[in-house]
Amino acid sequence: MSSGPGNFAEAYPGTIEGVEGDQFGDQVDPTFPLGTKMSLPDGRFYRYAEMGGSVGVANKLYQAEVALAGWLAELVSGSIVVGDTDIGMENSSQAIIIDDFAEGYAALLEVEQTGEYWIGQGNRAVASGSPGVLVDSFYFKPGVRAQTAVTDGANASLNFVKNLFMDIIIKPASDPTAPILGIPPSIIAAADWGWVQTMGVASCVYDATQEAALIGKAVAPDTTTLGAFMGFNADIAGEPDNGIIGFCLYVTTDEDFGLIYLQLGW
Amino acid sequence: MARRYPNRVYMDWAAPYETSREQRFPFGQVMELPNGAVYRYTRMGAALGVPGALYQSELPDSEFDTLAVQAAVAVGATAIPFTNGTTALTENEFAEGTITEELAAELGHIYPVKSHGSVANGATGTFTLADGVTVQSALTTTGTVTILKNPWLDVIIHPSVATAMVVGVPQVAIQIAYHGWVQTHGFANCLDDGACVIGKPVRVSETVDGSVTPMDMDEGSAVMNSGMVGVAMYGVTSLDYVGIWLTLE
Numbered sequence: 356m357s358s359g360p361g362n363f364a365e366a367y368p369g370t371i372e373g374v375e376g377d378q379f380g381d382q383v384d385p386t387f388p389l390g391t392k393m394s395l396p397d398g399r400f401y402r403y404a405e406m407g408g409s410v411g412v413a414n415k416l417y418q419a420e421v422a423l424a425g426w427l428a429e430l431v432s433g434s435i436v437v438g439d440t441d442i443g444m445e446n447s448s449q450a451i452i453i454d455d456f457a458e459g460y461a462a463l464l465e466v467e468q469t470g471e472y473w474i475g476q477g478n479r480a481v482a483s484g485s486p487g488v489l490v491d492s493f494y495f496k497p498g499v500r501a502q503t504a505v506t507d508g509a510n511a512s513l514n515f516v517k518n519l520f521m522d523i524i525i526k527p528a529s530d531p532t533a534p535i536l537g538i539p540p541s542i543i544a545a546a547d548w549g550w551v552q553t554m555g556v557a558s559c560v561y562d563a564t565q566e567a568a569l570i571g572k573a574v575a576p577d578t579t580t581l582g583a584f585m586g587f588n589a590d591i592a593g594e595p596d597n598g599i600i601g602f603c604l605y606v607t608t609d610e611d612f613g614l615i616y617l618q619l620g621w
Numbered sequence: 622m623a624r625r626y627p628n629r630v631y632m633d634w635a636a637p638y639e640t641s642r643e644q645r646f647p648f649g650q651v652m653e654l655p656n657g658a659v660y661r662y663t664r665m666g667a668a669l670g671v672p673g674a675l676y677q678s679e680l681p682d683s684e685f686d687t688l689a690v691q692a693a694v695a696v697g698a699t700a701i702p703f704t705n706g707t708t709a710l711t712e713n714e715f716a717e718g719t720i721t722e723e724l725a726a727e728l729g730h731i732y733p734v735k736s737h738g739s740v741a742n743g744a745t746g747t748f749t750l751a752d753g754v755t756v757q758s759a760l761t762t763t764g765t766v767t768i769l770k771n772p773w774l775d776v777i778i779h780p781s782v783a784t785a786m787v788v789g790v791p792q793v794a795i796q797i798a799y800h801g802w803v804q805t806h807g808f809a810n811c812l813d814d815g816a817c818v819i820g821k822p823v824r825v826s827e828t829v830d831g832s833v834t835p836m837d838m839d840e841g842s843a844v845m846n847s848g849m850v851g852v853a854m855y856g857v858t859s860l861d862y863v864g865i866w867l868t869l870e
Contacts, residue, residue, distance in 0.1 A: 370653075462864050474808075532820060598821070
């Protein structure tokens with residue numbers, strides 16, 4: 356298995372206790388496992404993320420990469436036996452590269468199964484085909500074993516999903532198209548690694564042309580401006596479905612940076 | 622549980638799959654995996670556990686609400702006596718649960734319960750408070766208390782509509798009255814009864830037991846009031862399992 360985010364031999368604590376300043380900067384090679392949580396003394400929280408293919412912009416809302424349709428509802432490749440520590444992958448239209456699913460997930464789809472899912476230690480490459488197939492190609496985390504048997508065939512499909520914090524992208528100039536993850540406090544170069552804030556006081560670009568943000572009121576992902584937040588208005592059809600990302604601390608002018616108290620649940 | 626556990630235990634990847642007949646942690650013990658996924662220690666109720674289903678607390682018995690304080694209790698006391706309702710208690714049924722002062726004048730303090738004996742219908746029961754906990758404001762015989770089992774004790778699959786607090790999603794089938802972990806935070810595969818949309822909130826389903834469904838803020842309050850339980854990680858249209866990011870805590 357090649358080097359990558361899934362190959363940290365050491366056991367890291369669930370949450371790293373950082374000090375002020377640790378949240379800044381970016382790294383060419385990962386310093387922590389993908390998704391590592393960090394807390395600062397004042398209660399702010401961050402998650403360790405890998406930037407996608409575009410240079411990251413500081414203090415704007417970022418979201419997960421959209422789950423690729425070519426990795427959803429893929430037939431199980433080879434029956435799964437109780438005790439298995441890896442499974443095969445079948446891939447109808449979307450190539451899989453090495454460790455795409457390190458720290459990611461493989462989840463059984465059909466209600467006829469048990470809903471079991473596994474966290475990936477890593478995976479082998481599978482070229483897209485009709486279908487592309489490779490047995491023993493998705494490896495579970497150490498100590499994890501399949502709990503129930505699954506017979507290769509009908510009603511035996513898997514959803515493969517990257518770790519939320521892999522290849523993150525800026526919230527588009529529209530409704531979010533994937534879960535909103537947080538706000539990077541620094542510029543993170545494309546494919547580099549750094550911290551994304553998920554909790555606490557944060558600076559974020561504001562769109563004043565949509566729903567006005569009011570101090571003390573809930574805020575939501577903006578629906579027209581790249582990486583921006585706006586006020587949350589439960590009376591507007593459709594908009595509230597994007598959820599609340601926090602509360603407004605300071606309102607600014609359009610396209611400047613306001614202050615919000617992030618309350619993302621990551 | 623006599624031993625003192627850390628407030629949060631950090632365990633490795635195989636932990637969510639472990640079940641046991643004997644209790645190994647306090648109920649509700651928080652456990653975190655290396656990737657930040659969070660679980661709570663639980664005991665399954667009277668039906669075999671269903672992996673990937675949303676579970677709730679046992680429905681609180683209304684007979685345990687507004688129970689008369691049986692004798693005055695001074696500040697600093699370590700036990701509270703009350704007159705039971707019409708549902709008998711078995712020994713330590715409410716251990717690791719709570720007893721709450723109800724009256725506004727008594728400031729609504731809530732105390733963790735360490736132990737108690739069996740209490741017959743209408744009899745006097747005495748709850749001993751957890752070690753180190755003492756009564757904060759005096760109670761008189763005009764006062765009332767509410768007792769509540771630990772939310773993670775004897776959990777049940779949430780019915781449609783949920784009737785108690787949602788407590789998490791088990792990853793394995795926990796046998797009846799066995800102990801194990803239910804997930805409360807992080808990626809989980811959960812039964813789904815609607816066309817979840819990637820990145821959008823999901824809530825408790827009101828039509829399929831143990832399921833989630835998309836949260837549409839334009840729906841009526843009757844279903845919206847159940848609250849959000851997570852965010853969909855991808856979209857599904859069939860009534861199968863969907864990956865969600867649980868945000869129960």
